[in-house]
Structure formats: structure tokens, C-alpha cells
Amino acid sequence: MSAETIAFIGGGNMASAIIGGLLRAGMKPAQFLIVEPYAPQREKLIGEFGVAALAAGDAGLAAAGTIVWAVKPQLFSAAAEPIKAWLGGALHLSVMAGIRSESIVAATGSERVVRSMPNTPALIGKGIAGLFARTAVSGEERATVERLLAPTGQTLWVEREDDLDAVTALSGSGPAYFFFFVEAMMAAAVDMGLTAEQGKRLALATCAGAAALGLGSDESPTTLRERVTSKGGTTHAAITSMQADGVDAAIQRAVLAAQKRAAELGREFG
Numbered sequence: 001m002s003a004e005t006i007a008f009i010g011g012g013n014m015a016s017a018i019i020g021g022l023l024r025a026g027m028k029p030a031q032f033l034i035v036e037p038y039a040p041q042r043e044k045l046i047g048e049f050g051v052a053a054l055a056a057g058d059a060g061l062a063a064a065g066t067i068v069w070a071v072k073p074q075l076f077s078a079a080a081e082p083i084k085a086w087l088g089g090a091l092h093l094s095v096m097a098g099i100r101s102e103s104i105v106a107a108t109g110s111e112r113v114v115r116s117m118p119n120t121p122a123l124i125g126k127g128i129a130g131l132f133a134r135t136a137v138s139g140e141e142r143a144t145v146e147r148l149l150a151p152t153g154q155t156l157w158v159e160r161e162d163d164l165d166a167v168t169a170l171s172g173s174g175p176a177y178f179f180f181f182v183e184a185m186m187a188a189a190v191d192m193g194l195t196a197e198q199g200k201r202l203a204l205a206t207c208a209g210a211a212a213l214g215l216g217s218d219e220s221p222t223t224l225r226e227r228v229t230s231k232g233g234t235t236h237a238a239i240t241s242m243q244a245d246g247v248d249a250a251i252q253r254a255v256l257a258a259q260k261r262a263a264e265l266g267r268e269f270g
């Protein structure tokens with residue numbers, strides 16, 4: 001192992017998305033070391049990526065230049081405690097929701113901490129991750145983090161650490177809001193006599209097309225919505241119904257609930 005080695009603490013969904021992306025971008029399996037206590041998941045990592053995966057961290061971790069924290073926030077303290085002696089020399093990149101950088105400094109002994117909040121489209125290289133760096137992180141280390149996350153999609157730096165709670169609420173959790181919406185569209189499709197499969201295809205293609213239209217346009221989402229909405233037409237009927245049901249306010253409340261929970265996770269678990 002060398003300073004080029006990237007160690008992952010936790011080898012689940014998010015770690016796999018990043019490792020898979022980096023391997024596709026040309027990194028070698030020998031550059032990775034994963035600590036993953038769950039045997040079936042370890043076997044999956046070894047089989048799928050050819051990387052080294054250990055049940056528990058050991059002194060070999062001290063040689064890793066970068067350590068990526070990808071355990072559930074609730075498990076961070078317990079995961080850090082037994083390996084603390086080997087963490088002080090590394091740049092630390094966390095993908096954990098809520099856990100404050102100060103807690104990561106305390107648990108690892110390294111001031112060089114970047115927190116990120118990715119999302120699951122990272123699995124196909126179409127994610128967007130919010131990033132926050134503590135002042136001890138150099139410009140070169142920021143660039144290292146950007147390179148590490150580049151195969152998972154876009155990155156966006158925020159200046160204030162608290163802003164990551166808002167990023168978590170918008171883009172971290174956001175894919176779930178979208179699928180919740182698609183589930184409701186599919187249920188409506190079935191109500192109208194289509195099959196769930198037809199509903200899924202129509203809903204997903206429509207959402208993907210609308211997102212691509214929005215991304216490629218200088219017009220605001222409001223203008224793009226108004227362009228679909230003929231006076232007295234079908235879209236007008238649907239939007240009027242959603243407004244009467246307070247759907248927009250409900251979505252705002254939901255996002256704020258996620259932001260509040262992100263802040264609570266930090267207070268509860270470090």
C-alpha cells in the first residue's frame with residue numbers, strides 16, 4: 001500500500017458507486033483497501049471489483065493517503081474507535097449524512113477533512129455531490145477529492161458546513177422524492193386502465209425528457225411548466241388540483257424535514 005491507496009471504511013452502496021466509477025476511469029484494484037465487516041458484502045466487493053476487503057481495519061490503514069467514510073452515520077463512532085491509531089496522517093473524505101467535520105477531526109486526529117453529500121445516480125455516473133472542506137484542506141487536496149468523485153458525476157462546493165444539510169435534503173435524498181412521484185404516476189396509470197409497466201415507461205421517459213429539457217434550456221422551470229399548460233387544458237386541470245391539495249407547500253415542508261433530520265443526525269451521532 002502507498003499514499004496512492006484509497007481506503008474505504010464501509011463498502012456498501014455509496015462506496016461501491018465511487019469504487020466502480022474510479023475503476024472504470026482507469027484506477028487499479030490494487031489502489032483500494034476496503035474495511036467491510038459484513039462477509040457477503042466483502043465477497044461481493046472482491047468478486048465484482050477485485051479489490052482487497054478486510055473484516056476489520058489494521059495498521060495497513062496508516063499508509064493510505066485518503067480515507068473515505070461510507071458507513072451509516074449511526075455507526076461512525078463505533079467504526080472509527082478501533083482504528084483511530086492509524087487515521088491521523090490521511091486526508092479524510094466523508095459521504096455520511098449529518099456527521100460534522102469537527103467530529104471526524106476528533107475521531108481521526110486529522111484536520112484534513114472534506115465532507116461530501118453524493119446521491120444514488122452516482123451509481124451510473126450521473127450524480128451530483130455537495131462538498132465542504134475544512135480550512136486545513138489544501139487546494140491540491142480539494143482537487144484530489146474532485147478527481148475521486150468525478151466518475152460519479154458533478155460536484156458543487158459550499159462555503160458553510162451547515163449548507164450541506166440543505167444539500168442533503170435536496171440532492172442527497174432527492175432521488176427518493178422523484179421515485180415517490182413516479183410511483184404515484186404509475187398508480188394513476190393503473191387507475192386509468194394502463195398497465196403498471198406502461199405507466200412506468202411513460203413516467204420515467206417523461207421525467208428524463210423533462211429533466212434534459214430543463215438542463216439544456218436557459219428558461220426557468222416556471223416558464224417550461226407554463227409552456228405545457230394550455231389555458232383550460234389538461235395540464236391546467238392537473239396543476240390546479242395539485243395547488244388545491246397544497247402539493248407545493250407539502251414538498252417544501254418535506255425538504256425542510258429532511259434538512260432538520262440531517263442537522264439532528266449530526267447532533268445525535270457526532
Ligand SMILES: NC(=O)C1=CN([C@@H]2O[C@H](COP(=O)(O)OP(=O)(O)OC[C@H]3O[C@@H](n4cnc5c(N)ncnc54)[C@H](O)[C@@H]3O)[C@@H](O)[C@H]2O)C=CC1
Binds near residue numbers: 011096
Ligand atoms: N444511499 C444514499 O442515497 C446516500 C447515502 N449517503 C451516506 O452514505 C453512507 C453509506 O450509505 P450506503 O452506502 O447507502 O449504506 P450501506 O448500508 O449500503 O453501506 C454501509 C456499509 O458499512 C458497513 N459497515 C457497518 N459497520 C461497519 C464498520 N464498523 N466498519 C466498516 N464498515 C461498516 C456495512 O456492512 C455496509 O456494507 C451513509 O452515511 C449515508 O448517510 C450519502 C448520500 C446518499
Ligand SMILES: O=C(O)[C@@H]1CCC=N1
Binds near residue numbers: 097168172173
Ligand atoms: O436518507 C439518508 O439518511 C441518506 C442521506 C441522503 C440519502 N440517503
